[in-house]
Amino acid sequence: MPTNTWNRFQQHLCHCPEIGLWLDISRMKFDDEFLSRMEPSMQQAFDAMLALEQGIIANPDEGRMVGHYWLRSPALAPTPEIRQQIESTVDRIESFTADIHTGRISAPGNKTFSKLLIIGIGGSALGPQFVADALGSSTDKMTPYFLDNTDPDGMDRVFSQIGDLSDCLVIVISKSGSTKETRNGMLEAQAAWQRSGLDFSKQAVAITGDGSELDKLALAEDWITRFPMWDWVGGRTSVTSAVGLVPAALQGLDIRALLKGAQVCDQITRSRITTFNPAALMALMWHHATDGCGNKDMVMLPYKDRLLLFSRYLQQLIMESIGKELDLNGKPVCQGLTVYGNKGSTDQHAYVQQLREGVHNFFVTFIEVLQDRQGSSMQVEEGVTSGDFLFGFLYGTRQALSEKGRESLTITVEQIDTATIGALIALFERTVGLYASLVNINAYHQPGVEAGKKAAGAVITLQKKVQAFLAANADETSPEKIANAIGATEQIETVYAILRRLQHR
Numbered sequence: 001m002p003t004n005t006w007n008r009f010q011q012h013l014c015h016c017p018e019i020g021l022w023l024d025i026s027r028m029k030f031d032d033e034f035l036s037r038m039e040p041s042m043q044q045a046f047d048a049m050l051a052l053e054q055g056i057i058a059n060p061d062e063g064r065m066v067g068h069y070w071l072r073s074p075a076l077a078p079t080p081e082i083r084q085q086i087e088s089t090v091d092r093i094e095s096f097t098a099d100i101h102t103g104r105i106s107a108p109g110n111k112t113f114s115k116l117l118i119i120g121i122g123g124s125a126l127g128p129q130f131v132a133d134a135l136g137s138s139t140d141k142m143t144p145y146f147l148d149n150t151d152p153d154g155m156d157r158v159f160s161q162i163g164d165l166s167d168c169l170v171i172v173i174s175k176s177g178s179t180k181e182t183r184n185g186m187l188e189a190q191a192a193w194q195r196s197g198l199d200f201s202k203q204a205v206a207i208t209g210d211g212s213e214l215d216k217l218a219l220a221e222d223w224i225t226r227f228p229m230w231d232w233v234g235g236r237t238s239v240t241s242a243v244g245l246v247p248a249a250l251q252g253l254d255i256r257a258l259l260k261g262a263q264v265c266d267q268i269t270r271s272r273i274t275t276f277n278p279a280a281l282m283a284l285m286w287h288h289a290t291d292g293c294g295n296k297d298m299v300m301l302p303y304k305d306r307l308l309l310f311s312r313y314l315q316q317l318i319m320e321s322i323g324k325e326l327d328l329n330g331k332p333v334c335q336g337l338t339v340y341g342n343k344g345s346t347d348q349h350a351y352v353q354q355l356r357e358g359v360h361n362f363f364v365t366f367i368e369v370l371q372d373r374q375g376s377s378m379q380v381e382e383g384v385t386s387g388d389f390l391f392g393f394l395y396g397t398r399q400a401l402s403e404k405g406r407e408s409l410t411i412t413v414e415q416i417d418t419a420t421i422g423a424l425i426a427l428f429e430r431t432v433g434l435y436a437s438l439v440n441i442n443a444y445h446q447p448g449v450e451a452g453k454k455a456a457g458a459v460i461t462l463q464k465k466v467q468a469f470l471a472a473n474a475d476e477t478s479p480e481k482i483a484n485a486i487g488a489t490e491q492i493e494t495v496y497a498i499l500r501r502l503q504h505r
């Protein structure tokens with residue numbers, strides 16, 4: 001690292017005034033030849049990205065196009081039909097939202113809907129949750145709640161927080177329309193509505209793939225309306241589709257500003273001049289820090305409470321995209337980039353001790369927000385505010401890590417508003433796509449998740465066999481005897497776990 005970090009900082013600073021964003025890569029310890037050495041691969045990544053945006057089958061394992069960038073630039077879509085679908089869907093989201101907010105579509109008893117229950121998981125929840133938390137305020141038109149797991153107690157907690165269901169609009173989100181956790185959440189919600197003497201279908205909206213199980217159900221039960229999820233939008237890149245736009249619009253957020261922020265960032269990250277392209281620079285820094293094989297983790301440290309859920313959102317966007325066994329040539333690579341972190345300065349009182357002195361298996365991405373709050377701040381010391389301390393802790397921690405040879409990137413944004421959230425989402429979507437090209441993997445499928453879903457199905461099937469056996473042999477308690485009797489000696493441990501659960505029901 002050159003002795004004068006100020007020169008290095010100035011040399012490599014990437015400032016994007018159009019989105020009020022700076023990217024500082026100077027605390028990453030790449031050598032002076034790194035960028036030029038990587039330039040040919042970066043240009044190939046730009047070629048791949050251009051082809052992707054032009055509509056090639058960029059997800060070869062599923063034979064699909066990859067079109068999340070078209071969601072905020074419909075004119076880029078490869079066919080007029082796709083362009084029209086995107087544009088008409090955003091228009092319909094806005095008119096539906098107006099109908100809900102004005103009461104033209106009202107809740108039972110002619111009430112205006114004031115609460116929003118979003119039922120989904122993975123990309124059908126994490127994006128909406130991040131946006132809702134980052135941009136929520138006391139002036140929201142509707143209060144969002146989420147069922148994002150098949151945990152009965154978790155659902156009970158949400159239902160008790162919602163209270164009166166009669167003015168609550170339900171949005172069930174599932175691209176496949178068959179994800180069990182989401183199906184369970186929907187069934188539990190329907191039961192809760194029934195217990196309240198309410199007609200669920202009169203308060204329900206579906207966002208799902210055309211012709212999915214959920215789509216057919218919503219049609220058959222005459223739900224209020226349905227919005228589409230297209231096969232060329234992946235779950236983890238769906239937040240600028242109806243998945244993120246419907247909840248955001250109903251909450252009262254400016255979805256056109258969200259789309260605009262993402263669109264402007266897309267224009268910037270289409271640049272083929274690597275040093276002007278913050279997504280290209282971040283992808284290269286990920287490659288440098290992890291030797292292009294995930295041998296270091298990325299700690300996400302936004303020094304802003306509103307960005308608390310960003311790392312959870314990025315865990316899916318990055319790890320479900322990059323964490324792959326095979327590369328595009330079918331070669332086993334076991335790729336990945338592990339992401340964790342919550343917020344600063346809070347995390348300094350949790351794990352920064354290890355970051356400073358412990359195992360050196362990470363790099364940090366700091367996020368600095370220049371605007372402290374709406375309005376002015378009191379002084380907590382002579383001439384010093386709380387926000388000054390937040391700033392001081394960020395830069396102090398960055399320096400303390402640098403002194404010990406621990407690397408970091410710093411993203412600085414002017415404020416947290418809808419456009420900036422759109423830009424940050426677009427920045428990381430593009431970085432993931434470019435990085436995937438650098439490491440030659442398909443970022444747009446998720447074969448590993450299917451294995452877990454199948455295994456979960458097998459456990460449920462085994463539980464049904466155990467229950468059927470116990471129905472005829474109520475006194476039997478031996479896991480060995482029960483496993484033998486139902487031909488599951490190989491699953492004896494699971495049989496034991498099933499019996500233990502049944503005893504605690």
Ligand SMILES: O=P(O)(O)OC[C@H]1O[C@](O)(CO)[C@@H](O)[C@@H]1O
Binds near residue numbers: 173175177236446449
């Ligand atoms: O929207 P769906 O089809 O319910 O899927 C939910 C999530 O499950 C996955 O398919 C696997 O984790 C994600 O890619 C997706 O966001």
